[in-house]
Amino acid sequence: MRLRTLTHQIDGAVTSDGAGVKLRRSLGARPDLRLDPFLMLDEFGTDNPNDYIAGFPSHPHRGFETVTYMIDGHMQHRDHLGNVGELKSGGVQWMxxxxxxxxxxxxxxxSGRMRGFQLxxxxxxxxxxxPASYQDIPAEQIPTVELPQGGTLKVIAGQATAGDQTIHGAINPVPNSMSTDPLFLDFDLPANGSAATPVTPGHNAMIYVYEGSVTVGAHRLQAGSGGILSDGDTLELKAGAQGLRMILIAGKPLNEPVAQYGPFVMNTREEIEQAIDDYQNGRLVA
Known part of the structure; x- marks a missing residue:
């Protein structure tokens, strides 16, 4: 067993996006702050409707996937394909x-609390x-299991183990069916609780704490901070005195050049220029 350790801490940077939605951005806060294949990770969470009510009006994307995990609240997705999705508490939208x-x-x-992540x-x-595609996964379709040492684990994508169980996520039920083989887990541990989970060796991985604190090896992370993990095959977690809620993401690196301009992510500057031209001339979704 090779334990993964924390190599870098990334404190979420307070910013806004869309029509003024306030959020905390870790991955993607700077152009060089990515973790192949992950481009951006945003946490949004507030009880103040002025921080989210304007939402994210119509906007384009090309060249990547977005994963929205709604912990609390209700957002509606509409797209040019005619999809209308109701993203409610505990649900996931994978586009x-x-x-x-x-x-x-x-x-x-x-009114009320809106909280979640976009990856x-x-x-x-x-x-x-x-071609573009879209999936809405309601909360009841996301596997949630009791952990042997207490607490729960939600398996959004990839697969995980709990005791002698192997749990397949709501997305990517067949291993390696996606090029990046993504893993997306949500841990909820009690005060001073512990857990361990396998992570595929060679895949890049990161954790992000959104409640309480966690200790990984000799390092501790508080809520609002993320941590890049070293390589290895196992991650061991120890919750703090206030318990822990955190997500773990991992994926197979693409090792390809990244050219990004706002909502367009391609491999070359020329492809970005083509995406902009296609959007301006009505060809982006043709």
Missing amino acids: TAGRGVIHSEMPQQE WINLPAREKMK
């Missing part, structure tokens, strides 16, 4: 932009121009 998608994500509540996952060059 492959591919060649192009134009969509909006708008709050369906006027951007790169696509390999050979898949960047494939």
